[in-house]
Amino acid sequence: MFRSIVAAALVAGLALVGGTAGTARAEGDAPHPPHQKWSFDGVFGTYDRAAMQRGFQVYKEVCAACHGVKHLYFRDLAQIGYSEDQVKGIAAQVQVTDGPNDSGEMFQRPARPSDPIPGPFANDQAARAANNGALPVDLSLIAKARVSGPDYVFALLTGYKDPPAGVKMNPNMYFNEYYPGHQIAMPPPLNPDQVKYADGTPGSVPQMARDLVSFLAWAAEPTLEERHRAGFKVILFLIVVTGVFYAAKRKIWSRIQH
């Protein structure tokens, strides 16, 4: 028994090393973002469809001016609760380049659900040129590409402050409590009531930030719900199997003295 406890402690120790390895790095001098409760946390976590649709609306009306979500296709929007016709409608509002056609020309056409959602800039150079040299990153994986991604994005979007006395800001930089180094080239993107939500939810900054995180968390990990559901069944099954094997092992080993 003692040995198994030590072994368990060893395993836990290794896991901890792995875990702190994930968090202890990369924080720079920014404070750790405060933990928020999200609908997708935990074993039974799922995405909140209404929040994701609101988040997509904010993305489309605000963030899409600078940031792409290149890993998403219009058809993926069906997963956040839009009907097939709504997806077609959303896609058709956007012009994409297709071709070459039979005469060898590229041409513009309304997007279809099978198209990737196009970003605002043709390339990184154009993006930098429009943003004082800073690059607005693609947001499709942002919720997984930062330590405590969802909490961080929420903290970042709500973390703009006046610079404390004595802090010298570089030109075209904004003070943000949670950005590493505190100087970020992104102007505060969210202002109260900037977006008029279709469902009448008041558009406060924290509300919009939360909704965006719901949308971006799904964009980064669209298979999370399937994974949570499958995991529950798999683990339940394995627990039963373990019980059966344990009983069988006891039975078989009772034939001999050991």
Place this chain on the structure above:
Amino acid sequence: MAVSQPGVPAGSSSTPASLPGSGHGRLVRWIDHRLPVISFLEHELTAYPTPVNLNYWWNFGSLAGIILVIMIVTGVVLAMHYTPHASLAFDSVERIMRDVNYGWLLRYVHMNGASMFFLIVYIHMFRGLYYGSYKYPRELLWILGVVILLLMMATAFLGYVLPWGQMSYWAATVITNMFSAVPLVGDSIVTLLWGGFTVGNPTLNRFYSLHYVLPFVIVAVVGLHLVALHQHGSNNPLGIERRGPQDSIPFHPYYTIKDMFGLSVFLIVFAVFVFYLPNFLGHPDNYIPANPMVTPPHIVPEWYFLPFYAILRSVPDKLLGVVLMFGAVLILFLVPWLDTSPVRSARFRPVYRWVSWLLPADAIVLGWVGANPPSGAFVVIGQIATFYYFFHFLILMPLLGKIERPRPLPISIGAAVLAAGPPVPAAAPMERR
């Protein structure tokens, strides 16, 4: 006898005496007479005499074999969807995650499987160190194990580069750069590894090719590892050889069922990671596409390399750091000769019994140091822990064997089991199948 044919002497090598003929159809016997795979499997898996007293530490060998198979199967399927090109690799992994049926499952199993593989193999090795499984006549068995560890490390490093995220790219840069410390030919080695003058598309291509082939080399070495194992059979917690049939039981069904039970417990742990913490052991930076122009603030390897990374950084001199880091693995080759104690099992070694736990403790400290930036107290702690690591193998192991007074060993496994075990109602001692 399985096959009694004229001209074939009973018990000839083609039909081992242990082959139970009953229960096999004619076809099976026909095949086995010409291609003795069935009698081989029966000999090595079913009848294979195994010490009666193995505890759960002995589960990790079969677990390692199973996870190797899981890695190969998921890897081969991932390879059907993965594109090894610097400008497409990252996106192709995202396509696997999003558009391939159960692609997320494949990738998370492969990704976390690598961690599980190391966890299992480290425990498996600790078992060997604790029970002295590397001593006569199992030295080559142990050495083949260390070869497997080296191949695994290479494979995991190469695989980690494939998704071509920021950590992939910069880990590749840091690790390949280490070879530049080699005197004279260092720079040529690095150019060869890179396939150019920086980590780039040629690097990714050769790493992919090697990542695909090395696991099959591992399979081959595992085969040799098993041949060596079956030559003398398993060691056991008492560390004494089996003296007669009363010390052994057939592998099947006793250890098959015990291994199945261990496997299902392990799969629960594995599933918790795959389904609920798939990125817990990973680094978020690897979801940022590789960018040669932006160096991440902290470049850290996967957790299973952290202790070695800490050893690498414990000395300011690059070459010495590299030598120490490789030395930390290579020193394992010498363990059968560094340990001078005539007694295998730590159970009967009052001092080593405790000292053996200091090594994993030291490795955890090293891992923690490796995960943190090399500044302040971490430097000193890392140096002390590195010193202890080598002190353990080079000083403590040889010395303890000489000065420690081992406790008396039991006469036989069977005697020890009978003395310790509770009385069994149906006391048919050591029943043979």
